[in-house]
Amino acid sequence: DVKVTQSSRYLVKRTGEKVFLECVQDMDHENMFWYRQDPGLGLRLIYFSYDVKMKEKGDIPEGYSVSREKKERFSLILESASTNQTSMYLCASSLHGSTGSYNEQFFGPGTRLTVL
Amino acid sequence: AQTVTQSQPEMSVQEAETVTLSCTYDTSENNYYLFWYKQPPSRQMILVIRQEAYKQQNATENRFSVNFQKAAKSFSLKISDSQLGDTAMYFCAFMKSQGAQKLVFGQGTRLTINP
Numbered sequence: 001d002v003k004v005t006q007s008s009r010y011l012v013k014r015t016g017e018k019v020f021l022e023c024v025q026d027m028d029h030e031n032m033f034w035y036r037q038d039p040g041l042g043l044r045l046i047y048f049s050y051d052v053k054m055k056e057k058g059d060i061p062e063g064y065s066v067s068r069e070k071k072e073r074f075s076l077i078l079e080s081a082s083t084n085q086t087s088m089y090l091c092a093s094s095l096h097g098s099t100g101s102y103n104e105q106f107f108g109p110g111t112r113l114t115v116l
Numbered sequence: 117a118q119t120v121t122q123s124q125p126e127m128s129v130q131e132a133e134t135v136t137l138s139c140t141y142d143t144s145e146n147n148y149y150l151f152w153y154k155q156p157p158s159r160q161m162i163l164v165i166r167q168e169a170y171k172q173q174n175a176t177e178n179r180f181s182v183n184f185q186k187a188a189k190s191f192s193l194k195i196s197d198s199q200l201g202d203t204a205m206y207f208c209a210f211m212k213s214q215g216a217q218k219l220v221f222g223q224g225t226r227l228t229i230n231p
Contacts, residue, residue: 031217033218033219040125040223040224041223042120042207042221042222042223043207043209043221044221045218045219045220048218050216090161092161092219094217096217102149102166102168102211102213102217103217104166105163105219107160107161107162108160109159109160
């Protein structure tokens with residue numbers, strides 16, 4: 001079974017702190033994604049990566065950065081956390097299929113981040 | 117840009133009843149995928165069912181089936197013989213078949229199955 005793990009289930013940080021959210025997958029997937037989940041808004045894509053050291057902005061990248069130094073690990077960084085970044089953060093991974101093909105995205109358990 | 121809309125924030129039915137969750141989307145693409153994901157309370161998001169836009173036949177997975185109306189851009193999920201374990205947030209999602217495999221999600225529907 002595919003396993004996507006996230007470093008923390010719950011995290012509390014203070015405004016202005018630098019925050020690292022870690023995601024690890026064990027199935028050699030090329031694609032990795034970071035989503036933010038908010039009530040009434042669903043999930044929104046922050047960043048994604050289709051290979052080591054590659055990254056692309058999603059729909060809401062402002063205030064975030066990412067790092068992918070190893071294939072299995074994708075980190076989300078909040079350079080200076082703000083209260084409006086209080087949210088649930090979900091990581092996902094998938095194989096990088098050929099054009100027109102589909103590969104299922106597998107999700108981690110999520111990290112609920114509170115910024116005070 | 118693609119958008120996905122779920123107009124039912126919450127639904128509640130009795131166990132064993134049938135329930136239908138609605139989803140509409142907007143896209144100019146001709147080929148794409150549509151999904152329903154389930155997020156149980158405090159548990160991981162899992163894929164429930166998938167539909168390829170080029171297939172006219174509606175997808176089914178055991179008690180879960182979809183009604184895919186491409187012209188109307190509608191993609192509803194029907195859960196038959198609902199069970200307590202079906203209680204969850206349900207998200208409708210869209211993915212283009214070409215390019216980056218990014219999911220676009222709807223707002224979600226919180227479904228409660230009552231005993």
